[in-house]
Amino acid sequence: xxxxxxxxxxxxxxxxxxxxxxxxxxxxxxxxxxxxxxxxxxxxxxxxxxxxxxxxxxxxxxxxxxxxxxxxxxxxxxxxxxxxxxxxxxxxxxxxxxxxxxxxxxxxxxxxxxxxxxxxxxxxxxxxxxxxxxxxxxxxxxxxxxxxxxxxxxxxxxxxxxxxxxxxxxxxxxxxxxxxxxxxxxxxxxxxxxxxxxxxxxxxxxxxxxxxxxxxxxxxxxxxxxxxxxxxxxxxxxxxxxxxxxxxxxxxxxxxxxxxxxxxxxxxxxxxxxxxxxxxxxxxxxxxxxxxxxxxxxxxxxxxxxxxxxxxxxxxxxxxxxxxxxxxxxxxxxxxxxxxxxxxxxxxxxxxxxxxxxxxxxxxxxxxxxxxxxxxxxxxxxxxxxxxxxxxxxxxxxxxxxxxxxxxxxxxxxxxxxxxxxxxxxxxxxxx
Ligand SMILES: *Cc1c(COP(=O)(O)O)cnc(C)c1O
Numbered sequence: 001x002x003x004x005x006x007x008x009x010x011x012x013x014x015x016x017x018x019x020x021x022x023x024x025x026x027x028x029x030x031x032x033x034x035x036x037x038x039x040x041x042x043x044x045x046x047x048x049x050x051x052x053x054x055x056x057x058x059x060x061x062x063x064x065x066x067x068x069x070x071x072x073x074x075x076x077x078x079x080x081x082x083x084x085x086x087x088x089x090x091x092x093x094x095x096x097x098x099x100x101x102x103x104x105x106x107x108x109x110x111x112x113x114x115x116x117x118x119x120x121x122x123x124x125x126x127x128x129x130x131x132x133x134x135x136x137x138x139x140x141x142x143x144x145x146x147x148x149x150x151x152x153x154x155x156x157x158x159x160x161x162x163x164x165x166x167x168x169x170x171x172x173x174x175x176x177x178x179x180x181x182x183x184x185x186x187x188x189x190x191x192x193x194x195x196x197x198x199x200x201x202x203x204x205x206x207x208x209x210x211x212x213x214x215x216x217x218x219x220x221x222x223x224x225x226x227x228x229x230x231x232x233x234x235x236x237x238x239x240x241x242x243x244x245x246x247x248x249x250x251x252x253x254x255x256x257x258x259x260x261x262x263x264x265x266x267x268x269x270x271x272x273x274x275x276x277x278x279x280x281x282x283x284x285x286x287x288x289x290x291x292x293x294x295x296x297x298x299x300x301x302x303x304x305x306x307x308x309x310x311x312x313x314x315x316x317x318x319x320x321x322x323x324x325x326x327x328x329x330x331x332x333x334x335x336x337x338x339x340x341x342x343x344x345x346x347x348x349x350x351x352x353x354x355x356x357x358x359x360x361x362x363x364x365x366x367x368x369x370x371x372x373x374x375x376x377x378x379x380x381x382x383x384x385x386x387x388x389x390x391x392x393x394x395x396x397x398x399x400x401x402x403x404x405x406x407x408x409x410x411x412x413x414x415x416x417x418x419x420x421x422x423x424x425x426x427x428x429x430x431x432x
Contacts, residue, residue, distance in 0.1 A: 018044075021054040040379060046073025049398045049405055051384070060405055061384045067213070067245050067361065067396035070279035071325055075400075078282045078321045085317035093308060104316040107323050108290060111254040112274065113267045117294030122286060122311030126244035126277035127158025129287035133207065133240050133275050134162035134180075136291065136299050140238055141204025147182045150197055150206040150237075154188050156214035157207065157242055166207050188212075189221040194228060198235035205238035205272075210260035213245035216392035217356045217363025225261045229269050238296065239271040244287070245361065248279040249326045249399050252336030252359030259358055272296040279399075284318035326399070335359040335399050338406060342395070345410040351417040362395040363388070366417065373420035381416060383409055 019027070024042040042054040049072050051061050061069070071078055085100065092098055105120040112118075123129045137149050149166070151157070157166040164172060165179040173179060182204075186193045197203060206228060212218040232239040246256035255274070258265040270292045277287035287310075291297040309315075326332065339359040346355045346364050354365040366374065371387035378385050386394045397405075419427065 019054065024054055040375075048072040048074075049401050057382065059379070059382050059384050060408060062395045062397040062401075062409060063384045063386045064396050064398045065283060066386070067250055067278045069283050070249060070322060070399045071282045072398035072400045073283075075282060075325070077325055078284075078318060081321035082284060082314055082318050085314045089313050091309070091312045091314070094306060094311065097311075098313040098316070100313050100317040100320055101311045104320050104323075107320060108276070108288060111323060111327075112270070112290055112292075114270065114290060115267065115293050117297055118290060118292050119297045121289040121291075121300075121305070122316060123277075123288065123307055124285045124309050124315070125158070125287045126242075126275065127160040127163040127287075128307070128310070129244060129275035129277050129289050130157045130163040130166065130207075130242060131160055132289040132300075132305055133242075133273055134166065135305055136273055136289070136296070137205035137207070137238055137240060138182075139304065140299050141182070144204060144236065146202050146204040146237070148197070148200070148202045149183050149204055150194070151183055151185050152188050152208050152212075153185050154212050154215040154218065155185070155207070155209060155242075156212065157209075158244075188218070189224055191224060191227050191231075194231060198231055198237060201235070203232075203235060203237040205240050206232050207240045207242060209242045209244075209246065210256040211246050211251070211358065211361060213361065213394070213396075214388055216365075216388045217361055217394055219356065219358070220260055222262065225257070226264075226269070229261070229271065238273065240273045240275070241271040242275050244275055244277040245396075246358075247274070247276045248322070249332055249335055250279055250359055250361050250396070251357075252332055252339060254332070256358060256361075280322060281315055281318040282322040284315055286315040286319050288319075331399050338401055338403065341403070342406050342410070345406070346413075349410070349413050349417070351414070351421075360395070360397055360399055360401065364393050364395075366391050366393065368421055370417075370420040374416060377416045377419040378412075381412055383412065383416070 021042045028039060043051050044054050045052045049061050051059050051073060108120050109118050121132055123132060141147055151166045153168050155166060155168045157163045162180055165183045168185050186197060210220060229239055241257055243255055251259060253259055272292055273296055274290045280286050336359055343355045343362060346352050351367050352364050353367050356363045369390035371390055371393050374393060375385055375387045388394050
């Protein structure tokens with residue numbers, strides 16, 4: 001007699017009973033480490049660019065899980081690919097490989113236009129991708145007698161110790177010193193400072209973001225990246241570009257690098273290494289380091305780095321499904337168009353003083369330090385946005401955001417800014 005698997009497959013998979021938002025938050029406070037502060041809402045469901053909270057309220061998600069939900073929530077193709085991969089083969093360890101891991105490496109190298117001899121390493125997050133990049137830089141520096149790794153002021157590269165050493169913000173670093181040694185932060189966009197640092201002959205690598213996301217979407221100044229590529233090459237230092245937030249369609253291109261480099265970008269001017277994560281798996285955790293060309297690729301050899309989960313069949317299948325969908329639905333062009341329209345619309349809103357970004361990675365400044373109040377007012381009105389600084393808002397919506405959804409936010413924004421600037425004690429009397 002055989003045991004029928006039917007009983008199991010037809011089982012109800014609801015493991016958590018429903019509760020109200022307020023109850024969930026009280027339970028959160030008693031059970032989760034308080035490193036994030038109080039969560040804004042308890043979210044239970046998503047569809048496209050919309051999410052719903054535990055009390056049934058609907059939101060237009062203009063942050064996309066911080067530039068992660070590239071194809072929105074519950075994308076049918078990504079969902080089915082993940083489910084079918086898990087039902088076929090979910091994890092194998094890196095003693096083995098799988099077709100989806102190899103196919104993703106090939107696809108990633110092809111969209112990056114990486115030359116022959118390039119290679120991918122898969123991790124589980126942005127910080128982990130940057131840890132691999134840090135080890136690449138350190139290993140190169142140790143063979144060359146170059147102990148210094150340069151990063152930029154305003155940089156965000158993650159919260160693990162190596163990535164944190166590259167991250168500039170003092171409040172993130174100070175409690176955890178000493179940092180891994182050798183990292184120096186240069187003034188943002190200052191080519192003279194870069195030249196002077198490279199002239200010491202001690203620099204193994206320069207690590208930077210083409211557009212700094214966490215400080216409020218700040219692109220490198222025109223010409224900086226091109227000059228940095230030439231100067232690092234002349235000095236025998238690696239150029240490592242963190243595309244964790246900007247890569248994989250976010251800016252309307254597979255990479256932000258060419259657009260920030262300038263109109264005369266050629267594939268030969270690619271950096272020595274690139275890192276990816278956020279949008280790569282459409283919400284399934286995955287990170288990647290791509291080494292460009294045989295020299296960079298030979299810097300880490302067998303046994304020098306590793307990960308248990310990294311590159312597993314499910315994560316790589318999720319990323320393959322993401323890249324395939326971006327490719328086959330004309331999404332890059334749509335992101336460029338939608339982003340331009342959104343930025344033009346934002347520039348016309350009273351109270352908005354500056355609008356920055358590329359594609360659907362957008363930062364805008366307000367004429368008052370009311371960004372946290374604006375986030376709150378937007379949330380109450382059913383819009384999820386983010387305030388990386390007191391006077392700055394960041395948007396990183398799903399790449400599938402429709403024109404009507406973008407318009408909905410632009411139409412609401414003047415009223416939301418007004419509410420954000422109104423002291424709370426006056427708000428009730430206004431609506432009464
Ligand atoms: C988010 C981010 C990271 C860190 O990624 P995690 O997945 O949070 O570890 C690194 N670099 C940049 C540019 C980022 O935006």
